Amino acid sequence: MSAPTVDHRGPEFAGLARRVLEALKPVFGTAGPVVVYPSSGTGAWEAALVNTLSPGDRVLCFETGHFATLWRDMAESLGLEVEFVPGDWRHGASPEAAAQRLDADISHDIKAVCVVHNETSTGVTSRVPEIRAALDAAGHPALLLVDTVSSLGSIEYRHDDWGVDVTVTGSQKGLMLPPGLGFNAVSDKALTAARTSRLPKSYWEWGPILDANEAGFFPSTPATNLLYGLDEALLMLAEEGLEQVWARHARHAAATRAAVRGWGLEVLCADEREHSGSLTAVLLADGQDADAVRKIVLERFDMSLGTGLGRLAGKVFRIGHLGHFNDLTLAGTLAGVQMGLELAGIPVGRDGIAAALDHLRVD
Amino acid sequence: MSAPTVDHRGPEFAGLARRVLEALKPVFGTAGPVVVYPSSGTGAWEAALVNTLSPGDRVLCFETGHFATLWRDMAESLGLEVEFVPGDWRHGASPEAAAQRLDADISHDIKAVCVVHNETSTGVTSRVPEIRAALDAAGHPALLLVDTVSSLGSIEYRHDDWGVDVTVTGSQKGLMLPPGLGFNAVSDKALTAARTSRLPKSYWEWGPILDANEAGFFPSTPATNLLYGLDEALLMLAEEGLEQVWARHARHAAATRAAVRGWGLEVLCADEREHSGSLTAVLLADGQDADAVRKIVLERFDMSLGTGLGRLAGKVFRIGHLGHFNDLTLAGTLAGVQMGLELAGIPVGRDGIAAALDHLRVD
Amino acid sequence: MSAPTVDHRGPEFAGLARRVLEALKPVFGTAGPVVVYPSSGTGAWEAALVNTLSPGDRVLCFETGHFATLWRDMAESLGLEVEFVPGDWRHGASPEAAAQRLDADISHDIKAVCVVHNETSTGVTSRVPEIRAALDAAGHPALLLVDTVSSLGSIEYRHDDWGVDVTVTGSQKGLMLPPGLGFNAVSDKALTAARTSRLPKSYWEWGPILDANEAGFFPSTPATNLLYGLDEALLMLAEEGLEQVWARHARHAAATRAAVRGWGLEVLCADEREHSGSLTAVLLADGQDADAVRKIVLERFDMSLGTGLGRLAGKVFRIGHLGHFNDLTLAGTLAGVQMGLELAGIPVGRDGIAAALDHLRVD
Amino acid sequence: MSAPTVDHRGPEFAGLARRVLEALKPVFGTAGPVVVYPSSGTGAWEAALVNTLSPGDRVLCFETGHFATLWRDMAESLGLEVEFVPGDWRHGASPEAAAQRLDADISHDIKAVCVVHNETSTGVTSRVPEIRAALDAAGHPALLLVDTVSSLGSIEYRHDDWGVDVTVTGSQKGLMLPPGLGFNAVSDKALTAARTSRLPKSYWEWGPILDANEAGFFPSTPATNLLYGLDEALLMLAEEGLEQVWARHARHAAATRAAVRGWGLEVLCADEREHSGSLTAVLLADGQDADAVRKIVLERFDMSLGTGLGRLAGKVFRIGHLGHFNDLTLAGTLAGVQMGLELAGIPVGRDGIAAALDHLRVD
The missing domain is CATH 3.90.1150.10 (Aspartate Aminotransferase, domain 1)
Structure with a gap:
């Protein structure tokens, strides 16, 4: 197209895309890939679930507040079985409760543990490393999925060091952009799980996106203007440190x-x-x-x-x-x-x- | 939040949202609702399919070019069975072929007919009213789903008059915005189909969005800045006519x-x-x-x-x-x-x- | 020119110019004309002096602070004789001192009284109506020139009601614009004085500007972008009241x-x-x-x-x-x-x- | 002031001002200073005249078109005596006519020669180096003042090499900015002339501006936003070459x-x-x-x-x-x-x- 909007198939855009995809990694604290969607953070929740899980899979969630409850609802809508640890909305996800449930799950029916890192409805930040420790102590193979919509770029967070498998976030909080981008940082273990996941997917599917990203492109039209803004926002974050x-x-x-x-x-x-x-x-x-x-x-x-x-x-x-x-x-x-x-x-x-x-x- | 981004739960935003949702209708040529997603047009393709269809449903598609082929691929990825009418990439969807396939489908296994109105890869515009006529002539109840990503707001299009059930589009062509919004205009018949559709869905689900839209809100964070831009773009379209x-x-x-x-x-x-x-x-x-x-x-x-x-x-x-x-x-x-x-x-x-x-x- | 900058000789710009020139009047509290220059407020000081005075004319100034002192220096540079009432930089222009000087000036050698309404260096606002009263009580015909660079659009000011002859201001304070526009609101008496004023002038000369303004034009290239901004700023002031x-x-x-x-x-x-x-x-x-x-x-x-x-x-x-x-x-x-x-x-x-x-x- | 506009007395602005004032020089082709005014190009015409000349001085102008005629009018308004070489508005300033007038002026009454380099009204570019040669051949000490409003940054121009004394321009043509800045590039000979010039001046006076510029400041409020734009425009010119x-x-x-x-x-x-x-x-x-x-x-x-x-x-x-x-x-x-x-x-x-x-x- 000769239209005035940015040509998202051209070399200039590809350079931007590659730069942004690389600069995102340290913000998540990962050496692995970050998938970017034109979507809200809610879309990125869905992406985390449909890429890794299959119909009827069991997931462990924690009632830490309003957004944790919404994520639970989404999991159920998508055909997953949710074990929901009750909470009083004044505490984060309980590592003790996690340990107990995971220890009890001898048959490893639980395929994923979902934690909202910073509950926007309560101002409570869950201790993700302690949830990770509970998984490790139990020798449990479940994936660890973490929502960082209101923490990434604001509150200490380390995807790789904390052994998180999918980190979910959006553009509108710590990245200081308008809403409209959703993100998944993805571990090797999550990529492996994606190969056998059977929830239907197309828009959210990591594989074709990661393939296209190699060359700086996207399989569907990216939100070009927000990506230009993201480029600047990442520079600002890097400058301040x-x-x-x-x-x-x-x-x-x-x-x-x-x-x-x-x-x-x-x-x-x-x-x-x-x-x-x-x-x-x-x-x-x-x-x-x-x-x-x-x-x-x-x-x-x-x-x-x-x-x-x-x-x-x-x-x-x-x-x-x-x-x-x-x-x-x-x-x-x-x-x-x-x-x-x-x-x-x-x-x-x-x-x-x-x-x-x-x-x-x-x- | 007291943060400087637009408060998408506040009264000012609700007024904008209601105005935009109303002003979109004449652009699609519909009196019915239009659903807006933070997504690309590709996301809106997926929304059209997952809201109306169930696993294994048969859909009729036409090989009019690159984007029609991608939509076919998506339908298959989501677990639908696609009957793909071959084409030479120099013609639109053939009303004659449509008539033949629909007539032959005595058991009404075909649940939807998917047409790309304007094939961006070929510069060919399909004659949607003639596809509608083929459906009517056959007395066939399949839904009519139409992609207007590169036609809406540029080429004559009439959702209601042409009997379309779901019209799919994006923000970045005729609406003259950056990419980042996907749209579904939805007929009553499509809403009825949504009630029994069994493809898993949460982010794309029309029901909760339409409910929240009543009050000018969205169930997940909307792409606020693009909606402000859309408000202006719709005004420009209305002014020119x-x-x-x-x-x-x-x-x-x-x-x-x-x-x-x-x-x-x-x-x-x-x-x-x-x-x-x-x-x-x-x-x-x-x-x-x-x-x-x-x-x-x-x-x-x-x-x-x-x-x-x-x-x-x-x-x-x-x-x-x-x-x-x-x-x-x-x-x-x-x-x-x-x-x-x-x-x-x-x-x-x-x-x-x-x-x-x-x-x-x-x- | 077919260049992309605003065509300041075209009908669209003329409409803007007439609207802005009209909307400026109530902000100054005048029914008379307001002259707009591409200049700083300092330029508008010079305009006030060279349009109304002749070489060797005597003017009465008050040492209310740094900016009053600069205006005094300018008057001297331009060949005027300044009577400078000393001050302690903590008070405004003294109506009592004004009365005394004007009463003493039986031969009416003083041709203008210059007052800085709001001294930006001290945060002191002179009582302009009381200076006017001193002139009236003395039956003195001197012009009253007032600098409102940091008061217009912020602090109560009334050009006509207070009997001011030239009000000087700039764009960058109460008008909430970047610096780059200077203004003179001009009384009939000032216009009359301009006819016999003999200080050399061309750029600042009111006559050709007022003539061109009738049709919405300017004799030299106006600062088009600032005038567009001024149009909006005046609307904002009018909306708030x-x-x-x-x-x-x-x-x-x-x-x-x-x-x-x-x-x-x-x-x-x-x-x-x-x-x-x-x-x-x-x-x-x-x-x-x-x-x-x-x-x-x-x-x-x-x-x-x-x-x-x-x-x-x-x-x-x-x-x-x-x-x-x-x-x-x-x-x-x-x-x-x-x-x-x-x-x-x-x-x-x-x-x-x-x-x-x-x-x-x-x- | 703690106001949100740029603080033109602060260190950040001083850095910008010094960078811009330095980067302007090669655009004029000079190693000498360039004075920047909040004004139109017309203001910069006046600056060139009032800084170098005295009441009654004789200047040589050429009737090359509309703008040359306006500059002539300005010189007369300011009290100068203009010798106006007639022209047909299809040719530039005639080096032959210049030579003839300068040769005839044995008593060196002509104090300045004014040439419009590129007549915006006619699309004719005067041959400034040949005018310079005429001055040199006549051994005439008159200053050479050149208007480059529509040529600087577009058409070859060399202040120093061509022996120009004052080059006048504005921001809105070759510098690709909105109107609102006027410029004078000034030779040593012009600075010397300024010391004895007797036309009244304050706003336009080079001396205090050049003094303040040393530290990156201006004696009156500069047009800060345009200076930021100028910084970028100069970078663009330098990048293209x-x-x-x-x-x-x-x-x-x-x-x-x-x-x-x-x-x-x-x-x-x-x-x-x-x-x-x-x-x-x-x-x-x-x-x-x-x-x-x-x-x-x-x-x-x-x-x-x-x-x-x-x-x-x-x-x-x-x-x-x-x-x-x-x-x-x-x-x-x-x-x-x-x-x-x-x-x-x-x-x-x-x-x-x-x-x-x-x-x-x-x-």
Whole structure:
């Protein structure tokens, strides 16, 4: 085509594609391939399942929050049998529960363990290495599939070192792009599983994509503009340095928790080892209406706080601190929350933002 | 989230989504719903199949070119049985062959007829209304699924009037956006079929999307930026008027064919009723190398012509004339082709562009 | 020219130009013409002088700060005689001093009074209506020329009601554009003076510009892209409403002063009637280094505070709060200043930002 | 200021400013300084005059077209005495006439010679080196001031080698930016003249600007965004190479003249040594209406041709081929002109564009 859009079959685009596919690897912490789809992160969930599993396969999931529940639902829709470890939405996936289920599965019916690394609905980060350790301790061959939609590029994550088989993510959080790209980082073991997987697939099938990627192409039209944006975003991440990016998010998360405690409120995440670096969910007391706070903050300060999803509706609001975010943006965000809480009739005083600034100034 | 990307759960986005979903309908020529995916057009092919069909179902496809062949391959990958009407890649889907196959299918084993409206690899536009007539004449209940990736918004198309059940398209051609959105316009009959379809599905499933769309939302993260762009593109189409857009493309296509004939070359499309409004494939003589022409045009004039795909490799090049395109862009494009042909040692004289300008000036 | 830049002699541009020239008037508070130059605000200073005055003419200026001093220097360079009322850089132009000088000028040698409405170097806003009253009380025919570079579109200003003859401004502050446009709003009296003015002029001459503007054109190439931007900026101002814009700035200025006082520091502006709505200069104590604070804030928080200009070097830093600015941006800005002061060894405690938030929340 | 616009007093901007001011020099062909103004090219005309001349000084100008006449008018407005060598608007400044006037000026009353290098109204390029030779042959000390608004960065030009004292240009032609920047390249002799020049000046005064530029700053607010754009434009020019840019324009100009002759029409420029590389003016026969052609081309093909200015009104139209322009854009442009001429009832046949393509293909 001589049309003005980027020619995704031409040499210029192929150079970009190869560069991007290579530069993605260190962000996932892998030496293996990363598959890129024009899709949401939800599409990349589906890709992880249909490439590795067969109808009726058993998968182990953890009820860590709203998104873990949605992934469970998807697995069932696709014809898989899900063993769902119940949870209270304040903790990550339990390594102890994982160990128990895997030890009990002597016949190795469980083909995959699905973990949401950072639950966007709760601000809880699961301890993936400990889940891996549970698999290893049990000598269990199940694949480890991990959703990193709201952690990759924000919170420490290591696909290879942690022995993950498929890492799922999207473009719109830590990669600082608009939504529209889904990703699968894929281990050798996952590629082997793909050879015998029998769930029907075509669009999501890794094989033809990886083959075409060799030459810098894609079997179906790629989302060219987002790939150009990704090229720049990966450069920015590399310039700041991944460890620095993780540290920045951890620091902002700590300052945010200092503010929440300064307000006399509770952080939803109940385990000090599992605080999220990319967002903080704030749990209000009985009788307090989180959505009323959100409404006031939106109307008065034009800032959109995350709503409580699923069973947390009305009880929590969520403060995001990921992507392009510096100390003063965080200070402005926390100022908006503090004023909004007061305006909603929740007396929080002046200590919240003061504590956050003490943290940011000193740390 | 308080992050700077568009909040796709907020009221502002919901207003946009509802407006876009409504404004899409006239472009497809339908009063029914249009489903939008973050995906390529290929994803929308898969959506059309998995929502309506069940494992082992028989579908009737036509070998009209490269993309029809890819769609056939997809159907097979998903576990469908494909009856593939052979073709010479110079004609559209044959209404006569369709009639014959449908008449012969007394037991109604064929569950869907798949037609690529405008074959991007050949510049041939199938006569969809005549396929519909064949179905009707046979009294056959099969669904009619039509790919309009390179025709919608460029070439006359009428989902409802032509009795199409699922119309598939993408964002990157007639809708003048970057790639990244896939679409399904869906008839009542298709919705009914979806209720009993048994191909596994989750990401592509129409039901939850249509339910969420009622309130202006999506079950998984939408490609927000492309939806904002779509809002503007639909406004532009509406301002120019769909009939005017179709006429403009037809006029540019006629001028392009005048140039091809002025050069003493052959238009690949062999049926006057089936010339594409959005692109023209030019067939070279034996011993002439289309890729050599393309290479010269790219290097000397920085213009990327479409390559010959599949069995047409090296034999044709393709001139696109869709999207943002005016008379002078076309004239420049044809001038580049004319000079490139001469430089490649294919003597074409001066009559090609002259004939095209005569057409553009008078018509 | 068929080049792709905007054709500034074509009908499309003429429509834009007429619309912009009309929409500028209410922003200045005038029914008369506004002249637009491709220039900085400094160029518009020169335009005001060379269009109205003759070599050797006497003008009355006030030493309100750095920019008033620069304007004085310009007048002298152009061959005018300047009577410069001394000042302490903490007050606006003194109506009392003006009255005294004008009363004393029985022979009406003073041809123009020049006032900087909002001194960007000090954050002091002169009381222009009281200067007008002094002229009227003295029955003095001098022109009143007012610089509104950092006030127009931010702080209450009324060219006609206040009897101003030439209002000077630029594009880069309240009009929220990049720098590159200079403006003169011109009274009938100023136009009359222009007829006999003898300072040499060509580029700045109002007459040919006003003549060409009638048809939507300019005698020399206009800064087309900035005029397109101006069209949008004027629409934004009109949508919010000028009174609302003024109120927003006044509210942010008051919150900023609350913070400064909460830190135990001094606002440079010494008269409650003269606080600037668009910026606040903070005066440090002897021995404290304002530039050290600025350096820390830039390095640690990537925020650029205004430096102390001229005689204020090292003693003040300036906090801007104009243009696109909302409550949370201000809160972030003040948080950065508070942390920067502490880090620079100026102990300011927690009361500054707390006081600002109290103000923003309640007001 | 903490405002979001670029801080033009900060270290980042200073780095940009120094880089741009250095990179401008080779484009002018000078080792000396280049002064940049927020202004149109017309402003830079005024700067050249007021910095070097005194009231009543005599300057020698040439009536080469509309813009030369406007510059003459400006000189008179500023109080200079102009000797205006008459011309027919089809030739450049006459070296013979220059020699004659300079030889006759035994008392050296002429203080400056003003030449428009490329007359945008006629498409004629004056032979500046021959004017220089005339000055040298006469042993005349007058300054040589040259307008390169529509030639710099498009047509061969060498400030130092050609002994020019002030080169005037703007941002909107060969520098491929929006209008809004004016430039003066300045010789040592011009700087010396500036010390004794007595025309009043402040905004345009070179001295304070050159002083501030040393440190990367400007005495009044610079047009920051255009300077960022200039940084990129200068990189693009350097990448293509100035000689290559000149050759590209010359080649497009030759192809355009081939088209004009193929149409049986006349190029306005009457001297083969003086054809412009950046635009071509086409002279119609008596009874033919150039503005009717322009109107048709604008309405039918959305292309804006240059109008006949001043005494050429209605008799010529102008085809621009400068800045971002490739072979196919030129072909499209010429196709639009050819069709427009036919539609206007001026029968031009098919040989025009054919001749242009022959030229572009072979050369």
